[in-house]
Amino acid sequence: MQIFFKPEIREFHLRNDEISYIIGVLDDGRLGQLHFGAALSPGPSYRHLIGARQRGFEKGGGDFALLEYPARGTGDFRVPALEVVHADGSRVIEPVYAGHRILAGKTALSGLPSTYVEKESEASTLEVDLVDGPSGLIVTLIYSIFRDVPAIARSVRFKNSGARPIRLDCVMSALLDLPDADWEMLSYSGAWARERSEFRRALAPGIQSVYSVRGASSHQANPFVALARPDAGEVSGEILGFSLVYSGNFLAEAEVGPYRTTRVRLGIEPTTFSWLIEPGESFQSPEAILAYSPSGLGALSDAYHRLYRERLARGYWRDRPRPVLINNWEGTYFDFDEARLFGIARAANELGVELFVLDDGWFGERDDETSSLGDWRVDKRKLPGGIEGIARKIEALGMKFGIWIEPEMVSPKSELFEAKPDWAVGIPGRRRTTARNQYVLDFSNPEVIEHLYSTMVALLRSAPISYVKWDMNRNVTEAFGATLPPERQGEFFHRYILGVYELYRRITSDFPEVLFESCAGGGGRFDPGMLAYAPQAWTSDDTDAAERLGIQWSSSLCYPLSSMGAHLSATPNHQTGRITPLSTRAAVAFFGVFGYELDAAALAPAAREEISRQIVFYKQYRDLIQRGRFLRIRSPFEGDGNHCAWMCASEDRKRAVVGVYRLLNRPNPAAERFPLRGLDPALVYRVSLWPELSGGDFVRIDNEGVRGGDELMTVGISIADDPWQAASRGDFWSQLFVVSAE
Numbered sequence: 181m182q183i184f185f186k187p188e189i190r191e192f193h194l195r196n197d198e199i200s201y202i203i204g205v206l207d208d209g210r211l212g213q214l215h216f217g218a219a220l221s222p223g224p225s226y227r228h229l230i231g232a233r234q235r236g237f238e239k240g241g242g243d244f245a246l247l248e249y250p251a252r253g254t255g256d257f258r259v260p261a262l263e264v265v266h267a268d269g270s271r272v273i274e275p276v277y278a279g280h281r282i283l284a285g286k287t288a289l290s291g292l293p294s295t296y297v298e299k300e301s302e303a304s305t306l307e308v309d310l311v312d313g314p315s316g317l318i319v320t321l322i323y324s325i326f327r328d329v330p331a332i333a334r335s336v337r338f339k340n341s342g343a344r345p346i347r348l349d350c351v352m353s354a355l356l357d358l359p360d361a362d363w364e365m366l367s368y369s370g371a372w373a374r375e376r377s378e379f380r381r382a383l384a385p386g387i388q389s390v391y392s393v394r395g396a397s398s399h400q401a402n403p404f405v406a407l408a409r410p411d412a413g414e415v416s417g418e419i420l421g422f423s424l425v426y427s428g429n430f431l432a433e434a435e436v437g438p439y440r441t442t443r444v445r446l447g448i449e450p451t452t453f454s455w456l457i458e459p460g461e462s463f464q465s466p467e468a469i470l471a472y473s474p475s476g477l478g479a480l481s482d483a484y485h486r487l488y489r490e491r492l493a494r495g496y497w498r499d500r501p502r503p504v505l506i507n508n509w510e511g512t513y514f515d516f517d518e519a520r521l522f523g524i525a526r527a528a529n530e531l532g533v534e535l536f537v538l539d540d541g542w543f544g545e546r547d548d549e550t551s552s553l554g555d556w557r558v559d560k561r562k563l564p565g566g567i568e569g570i571a572r573k574i575e576a577l578g579m580k581f582g583i584w585i586e587p588e589m590v591s592p593k594s595e596l597f598e599a600k601p602d603w604a605v606g607i608p609g610r611r612r613t614t615a616r617n618q619y620v621l622d623f624s625n626p627e628v629i630e631h632l633y634s635t636m637v638a639l640l641r642s643a644p645i646s647y648v649k650w651d652m653n654r655n656v657t658e659a660f661g662a663t664l665p666p667e668r669q670g671e672f673f674h675r676y677i678l679g680v681y682e683l684y685r686r687i688t689s690d691f692p693e694v695l696f697e698s699c700a701g702g703g704g705r706f707d708p709g710m711l712a713y714a715p716q717a718w719t720s721d722d723t724d725a726a727e728r729l730g731i732q733w734s735s736s737l738c739y740p741l742s743s744m745g746a747h748l749s750a751t752p753n754h755q756t757g758r759i760t761p762l763s764t765r766a767a768v769a770f771f772g773v774f775g776y777e778l779d780a781a782a783l784a785p786a787a788r789e790e791i792s793r794q795i796v797f798y799k800q801y802r803d804l805i806q807r808g809r810f811l812r813i814r815s816p817f818e819g820d821g822n823h824c825a826w827m828c829a830s831e832d833r834k835r836a837v838v839g840v841y842r843l844l845n846r847p848n849p850a851a852e853r854f855p856l857r858g859l860d861p862a863l864v865y866r867v868s869l870w871p872e873l874s875g876g877d878f879v880r881i882d883n884e885g886v887r888g889g890d891e892l893m894t895v896g897i898s899i900a901d902d903p904w905q906a907a908s909r910g911d912f913w914s915q916l917f918v919v920s921a922e
């Protein structure tokens with residue numbers, strides 16, 4: 181990996197073994213985008229790729245030139261990377277090249293989550309300074325190229341070196357101009373309990389975008405998009421990935437221009453953002469991660485998984501096996517006392533569960549959703565011995581204890597709201613909208629953060645707490661920062677999320693060995709920003725196994741399995757009413773950070789027996805699942821959507837666990853084959869089924885035993901029942917295979 185600079189022509193080439201990113205200073209001082217994609221030889225110049233010649237009405241930098249960080253007002257009429265308002269009200273800005281630095285390693289971003297390196301040799305960084313002469317605004321474009329991942333981290337730092345204030349109205353973290361429009365845009369859409377469904381559409385002239393203005397990355401959207409060549413699939417074709425390390429309002433957009441160029445931009449959502457920089461002040465944008473794969477989505481996911489698992493997530497739990505947990509939410513909701521919780525913990529402990537998590541309802545007088553958020557003192561009616569009492573009892577069983585908290589919220593019916601009504605987000609003189617009977621606390625106010633910091637420290641010191649589930653159950657409305665002056669109200673949303681990061685940073689550094697799981701009514705803030713503080717996140721409130729196939733499949737496009745909380749819950753499922761076999765619920769939840777979400781004390785003996793075997797299995801393979809390669813084999817969105825298959829393989833390609841799923845059963849079904857990946861074609865593997873099936877089962881007869889890696893990766897695993905065996909399986913059938921090199 182290296183960054184080359186050709187001073188005669190002022191061209192930069194960032195290169196590792198897999199990718200090249202090439203930009204050059206144009207004659208007018210702006211930066212041009214020359215290439216992002218496959219690694220190119222470092223020798224030649226690529227200046228000719230800019231193609232910026234005069235056309236008709238347009239000057240050399242018009243709507244056809246490929247630019248690096250364009251602004252509006254001087255001949256480029258496409259969506260901009262940067263918009264400002266000067267003190268005189270004018271909006272034109274022309275930042276031009278003023279100098280650069282090439283640095284070893286990668287620096288952290290002030291106040292924001294970002295990827296990092298452990299050794300300087302893992303990345304190189306280029307900082308290019310552009311200066312707008314009349315205003316004195318210095319725009320520093322920051323690029324880090326990683327040695328081992330086909331990805332570039334981009335962000336932008338602004339400094340006002342002029343004499344008058346400047347308002348930033350739009351600051352993209354990255355903009356990429358591509359020379360053609362033969363792409364399809366892959367993005368996520370969703371809602372509560374059906375987050376991150378993948379969606380693919382051909383690019384068309386004009387703008388296509390996904391965004392959030394909810395104060396969080398949201399259930400509905402996610403700060404990840406990819407551009408795929410129309411023929412690109414899981415294992416072939418060019419793909420570009422764009423992911424924003426940010427948890428607040430974001431925009432990810434592609435504009436196809438009049439010359440069929442494509443402009444992609446990614447950053448803070450501009451209509452809900454502005455930031456005033458006074459002379460001498462600076463502003464740092466969030467980080468965008470741009471990745472490239474010449475061979476399909478699988479390799480793109482490999483890049484994001486590796487980077488996010490190993491160089492975004494951090495701390496004590498990054499590489500450690502995550503505990504199998506039981507959470508009481510779906511088991512009890514608000515209806516519990518110490519005896520009931522202890523009964524669940526004891527039963528779960530006997531089954532092999534390692535961590536008990538006490539969810540919502542332990543504080544204030546919270547018997548339902550209508551009160552007490554903000555009053556983070558234990559409800560002695562339910563827990564007479566306090567948090568310490570129940571935590572110590574659970575620890576005495578040999579289990580760890582974890583707790584739920586929703587620090588960003590306040591109930592209108594709470595002591596906190598009575599004492600500090602102006603801490604709740606709202607505009608004086610206007611009504612506040614409640615959602616889930618709660619208000620959002622004003623995290624742009626440092627006093628609020630200070631209060632929550634001391635509250636959380638006191639809670640975490642009060643008892644042996646090993647895990648925290650940090651929830652956030654509503655979005656921001658009536659956005660207004662009570663302590664911000666009128667000219668800074670546009671800063672509210674970004675300041676809010678900076679406040680969340682600040683609290684997370686302080687708490688996680690004070691309690692480095694506590695495992696944090698982020699949550700937002702399920703997956704409403706499931707993004708790379710959160711992963712920098714909490715290495716795992718509650719993927720969705722939907723625990724239905726059939727639904728989870730789609731949610732976990734899609735989430736894995738960008739996010740590693742080590743980030744996805746996945747729990748087995750009771751049937752009928754609480755979100756869908758669906759009844760699925762216990763074995764399938766496990767076979768789906770195994771592919772994530774595994775746990776249970778039910779009343780373990782109420783299980784029938786046969787279920788207890790099966791669950792204890794599930795836990796033994798997961799513990800045996802969790803290193804592979806949490807830290808191995810995840811490979812998608814058959815999409816639940818493909819064809820009639822009736823099958824799904826995926827697998828985890830060890831980096832050395834010697835071990836794998838494969839899950840195959842069939843949703844609805846059909847009489848007399850056709851045979852299905854699932855070619856595996858991530859193995860070594862030259863090795864010989866033993867394939868075994870888990871759990872073991874009875875002697876005459878065809879799935880067993882066809883697959884079990886010794887098979888060549890070449891056969892497994894071309895012919896694959898086969899599912900070929902006769903009609904009578906198929907009839908015995910019912911709906912929502914699944915099968916797990918364990919593959920190990922002989």
Ligand code: DGJ
Binds near residue numbers: 651
């Ligand atoms: C939403 C979360 O996603 C659930 O798991 C649970 O913690 C509830 N909040 C509790 O209010």
